[in-house]
Amino acid sequence: MMMIALTCLSLVALLTAVAWAVPVLGRPTLPFGVRVPGTHVADPAVTAQRRRYTRSVLLLGGVAALLAPPAAVLLGTPDVVQAVIVVLGAAQIGLFYAAHRAVTAAKRRGKWYEGTRQATAADTTLRTDPERVPWRLLIPPVLLLLITAAVGSTRYAALPETLATLRGWGVDAVTRVPTTPATAFAPVLSQLALTLLTPLLVAALLRARPDLDAAHPQGSARRYRVYLRGLSRLLLAGVACANLTLLLLALQMWETLPSGTLVTVLTWLPVAAVALAGLTFAVRVGEAGHRLPPLPGEEQESGYVQRDDDRHWHLAGMLYANRMDPAILVHQRVGGRWTLNLGNPIAWAITAVIAVVTLLSVLGVIDLPESTM
Incomplete structure (x- = not known):
């Protein structure tokens, strides 16, 4: 029981640290996945959203750290740990998306790109x-x-x-x-x-x-x-x-x-x-x-x-779709990873292959090596 509680607490702490670090380690001109000119990286709207997001993430992590381990011990099943991680992760994603929407709205209201030379x-x-x-x-x-x-x-x-x-x-x-x-x-x-x-x-x-x-x-x-x-x-x-x-x-x-x-x-x-x-x-x-x-x-x-290319990015900078861009892989705005350009037919072909292989594995048609990591 103690091991379940410690595992739950450790995962809550890890998720909270990651959620807190994402906007901190991100590029200043991409706060919460929104493209802004260099003159507005410290705009009051951006600063306010950073503070609100940080407070909310830490508060959510504190509540989860207090409630999740006792619940896992009382119910005595590892499934509780998985449920806590899913709920906490979903809540953190929701906080990030809310901040993304708020910065986007401030950018539109303030017309931050008006008069700039984009390239x-x-x-x-x-x-x-x-x-x-x-x-x-x-x-x-x-x-x-x-x-x-x-x-x-x-x-x-x-x-x-x-x-x-x-x-x-x-x-x-x-x-x-x-x-x-x-x-x-x-x-x-x-x-x-x-x-x-x-x-x-x-x-x-x-x-x-x-x-x-x-x-x-x-x-x-x-x-x-x-x-x-x-x-x-x-x-x-x-x-x-x-x-x-x-x-x-x-x-x-x-x-x-x-x-x-x-x-x-x-x-x-x-x-x-x-x-x-x-x-x-x-x-x-x-x-x-x-x-x-x-x-x-x-x-x-x-x-x-x-160049302001927000119209090609979706889900707070996680997905990219631009038919005019020949690139297949592009650097993601959030998290320091790469993502497929879903406007490119080759990207859809890769996605389809992965989906078909996954479906065949779930149906038992083919056997994939089980992950040991």
């Missing part, structure tokens, strides 16, 4: 001299994948008829499944998927349309390169850490390594380390590199402001 910036050197995938960083995850596969092949003949399952944060020795190549080598399949797909993702991100600032084109182009370089290395380092965690989970599932609280903590330390590295990167570099200090000469403004 977009491009860096052609990202095509002629693009950032490269740091392939050498794939050596550690590939080695860990081979080690896990070798140990699994050696242990497979001696495995019992049933295996413990990988569930939650560790190995569930109570819920067992028949020993088959698919169940025994599930961690190896997960490692293989991560090792193959992540470099492809990195290559796509390095070729995606850059997110530059027309007010400071030279400086934003340099900072964006630094951002891409660091992000690609962080993603590939994350694969190595994830593969190490999967190796330790596999050893527990194959009964080579005993399970326990200490082993569980050590198992997830690599993932925690890369998560901490990601947080440090977000604080120091920021989305698209906007938090990096400018070099001499980069502070001079071009006389233009970034």
Whole structure:
């Protein structure tokens, strides 16, 4: 019961911290996913919404921290924890969307873009001299994948008829499944998927349309390169850490390594380390590199402001749809991720493939490797 309460409290604290950090770490010219000119980043309407959002998120997190753990203990089921997370996350999204609507309304009332010279910036050197995938960083995850596969092949003949399952944060020795190549080598399949797909993702991100600032084109182009370089290395380092965690989970599932609280903590330390590295990167570099200090000469403004493209963004800057934009991947306004341009037919084709595969998996037509992370 105590473990359920601690898990619930930890997740509430994590969600509250993430919700608080999203607007803090975001780009100043995109408060709550709304494009504003540089002269209005500190507008009273924006400042008021930041304060209101912060107070509401912290108050909501405090109430959830007081009520959710006792409820989870009284009912004694992990389903309560999941319900709390869903409700809290939905409430936080609602607060963010309300702030987005308020800033949008203030922008329209004040006509913030009236009289400005709007433009977009491009860096052609990202095509002629693009950032490269740091392939050498794939050596550690590939080695860990081979080690896990070798140990699994050696242990497979001696495995019992049933295996413990990988569930939650560790190995569930109570819920067992028949020993088959698919169940025994599930961690190896997960490692293989991560090792193959992540470099492809990195290559796509390095070729995606850059997110530059027309007010400071030279400086934003340099900072964006630094951002891409660091992000690609962080993603590939994350694969190595994830593969190490999967190796330790596999050893527990194959009964080579005993399970326990200490082993569980050590198992997830690599993932925690890369998560901490990601947080440090977000604080120091920021989305698209906007938090990096400018070099001499980069502070001079071009006389233009970034084009107001709010009409192409939906759900508070989460979804992008622009038929006139040939880009497939674009940098999301919120959260430091990329999203598909739903105005591009290729994006719809990718979405359809994912939807069909997911539906076939749900219907049992095909079997996808179960997630162990």
